[in-house]
Amino acid sequence: MRNMILLADPSEDILEILEELFAEKYSVLKLEDGFEACNKAIELKDDISGIIINSATPSMSGIDVVTKLSADPSFENIPMMIISEDASLKNEKVAYKAGATDFNKIPFDSSLIKRKMLKYMDLFSVKEQLSEAKKKGESAVDTKEAPLYKSMHDNMIELIGRIVEMRNPENANHLRRLKGLVKIMAKKMQELYPEYGLTEEKINIIVTAVSLHNIGMASIPDSVVLKPGRLTNEEYEFMKSHTLRGVEMLDSVKGTWSNEYDAVIRKAIRSHHEKYDGGGYPDGLRGDDIPIEAQLISIADTYDALVNDRVYKKAFPKDVAANMINNGECGVFPPKILEVFKNCRPQLEKWEESDLDLKKI
Numbered sequence: 001m002r003n004m005i006l007l008a009d010p011s012e013d014i015l016e017i018l019e020e021l022f023a024e025k026y027s028v029l030k031l032e033d034g035f036e037a038c039n040k041a042i043e044l045k046d047d048i049s050g051i052i053i054n055s056a057t058p059s060m061s062g063i064d065v066v067t068k069l070s071a072d073p074s075f076e077n078i079p080m081m082i083i084s085e086d087a088s089l090k091n092e093k094v095a096y097k098a099g100a101t102d103f104n105k106i107p108f109d110s111s112l113i114k115r116k117m118l119k120y121m122d123l124f125s126v127k128e129q130l131s132e133a134k135k136k137g138e139s140a141v142d143t144k145e146a147p148l149y150k151s152m153h154d155n156m157i158e159l160i161g162r163i164v165e166m167r168n169p170e171n172a173n174h175l176r177r178l179k180g181l182v183k184i185m186a187k188k189m190q191e192l193y194p195e196y197g198l199t200e201e202k203i204n205i206i207v208t209a210v211s212l213h214n215i216g217m218a219s220i221p222d223s224v225v226l227k228p229g230r231l232t233n234e235e236y237e238f239m240k241s242h243t244l245r246g247v248e249m250l251d252s253v254k255g256t257w258s259n260e261y262d263a264v265i266r267k268a269i270r271s272h273h274e275k276y277d278g279g280g281y282p283d284g285l286r287g288d289d290i291p292i293e294a295q296l297i298s299i300a301d302t303y304d305a306l307v308n309d310r311v312y313k314k315a316f317p318k319d320v321a322a323n324m325i326n327n328g329e330c331g332v333f334p335p336k337i338l339e340v341f342k343n344c345r346p347q348l349e350k351w352e353e354s355d356l357d358l359k360k361i
Contacts, residue, residue, distance in 0.1 A: 002078075002125070003027055004044060005117075008037035008053040008062065009083070014106070018052055021114040034060035038068060045074045049121045052113075054106075055084035055095065063098050070099025077128040079120035083108060089235075092221035103221065174304065176358075179210045180351045181300035183361050188340045189296065196292050205261055206293045207358070209268040213297050216246025216269065228312060243270050243282050267291035272298045277332040287334065295337045302330050303341075307352060318349050 004027045007018045015030045022028055026049060031037045034057030041051060051069070053062035062082050069075045079101040084091055087105035095103040101120055104113060186206055190198040217225060220242050224235045231239060246269040250262075271294035274280035276287060290298075306321035316324070322345060324330055326338060333341075341348075351361070 002047060002049040004029060004047045004049060006037060006041055006044070006048055006051045006053075007031070008034060008051070008057050008065070010054060010056065010058055014054070014083075017110060018113070021110055022117070033058055034062055034065050038065045041065070041069055041075075042072070045072075045078070048078055049125070050078060050117055051080045052117065053080065053082060055082050055086065055091065063094060066095070066100050067098040077124045079117070079124050081113075081117060081120070083113075087223065089221050089223050092223065096219050096221075102218075105222070174308075175211055177304050177308075177352060178297070178300055179207050180354075180358055180361060181304060181348055182210055182296050183207050183358060184344050184347045184351060185300060185337075185340050186296055187361070188344050189292070189337075192340060192343065193336055198292070202260075202264070205264045206268070206296060208261070209265045209293060210297060212246070212250070212265050213268045213272050213301075214242065214246070215249055216242030216244070219245045219249070230312075240273070240281050243273060246270070264293050268293045268297055270294075272301065274298070275331040276334045279331060290334070295334055299325065299333050299337055299341055303348065304352075306330070318352070 005022045006029045007015055008031045009015050009018070010032050012032070015032070019028045019030060027047075029040065029044070031040060034053070036059070037051075037053060037057065038060055041048060051066075053065055055062040057065070062084075066080050066082060069078075069080065080099065081102045081104065082095040082098075082100040083104050083106050084095070085106045092103045102116060104116075183203065186198055186203040189196060190203065220239055224231065224239055227235070247266060250266060250269060268291075270282065271285060271291050274283065274285040274290045274294060276290070278284045278286040280290075302325060303321060306316045306324060307318050309315050322341075325333065325341065354360070
């Protein structure tokens, strides 16, 4: 059973801080040298739950350590976090390219490091269990284990979403709010436009997919995601790449869930920034070429962003936000989805102020 965290940093003070965060629950191995850390990781790969390493460890840099370990299939279920005093966008890109699960600047917020690492380890543990389950054939729909298998991959999806959301404190409860908005509008879409074939089962899958629609943001540096001012053209293009990066990330867990789940989640990830007039990204889709799951998530996400505070803006009043959406100030939405939005407005406004219990919808 994996129950060890490997910490590598040239500073004894930082090692002690990190050790204190995890010592209660995990066995902690502290090392100051990168080369030694790499060798120990390989030696103890069956025991390690996670790795936190400084990008500038001596003998072998943390970047090189992560690059080497991430090329070994034995480490695909072990999260590796890089910490660094160099918080530049260039260094963050290098860290993620090396295979890092996450990147954090020094000095860091200890509570955030702990929360993120614990979530990563939970996620990778579920992923490992799912891989084992598939090897035993427990993913078959007719088997007795199917409900357990479904529960496991639902937990995995939820964990991934929480990790992405956790990077920005302003996004607290964003996913829960978004799931409710999407569910309300999907049910109204089912009622008004049956031609979209939105069954109860498909609606539930779309709501589940909400947790992963922004998974690609995990590979976008904090310096871009959390920037309070206007993004440069380079930063904006990098930010836009989260849709395609998300699909690439999904490839790493291909076969984890059913084909139906996979198809819905991919559409949600790739196309939730497309616009009816072709002005969206990444594919410039027009009209009903935009998948319905992406349409629902897109308008719900836009509404939630407008009526809540963000790092770059204050919340708009709900009636102002609705007018902005209807008038095309936030991009052009399909006429049918706008009709659904208008019909649902009282429910949407009530949901934003509720206790966020999905079972009540």
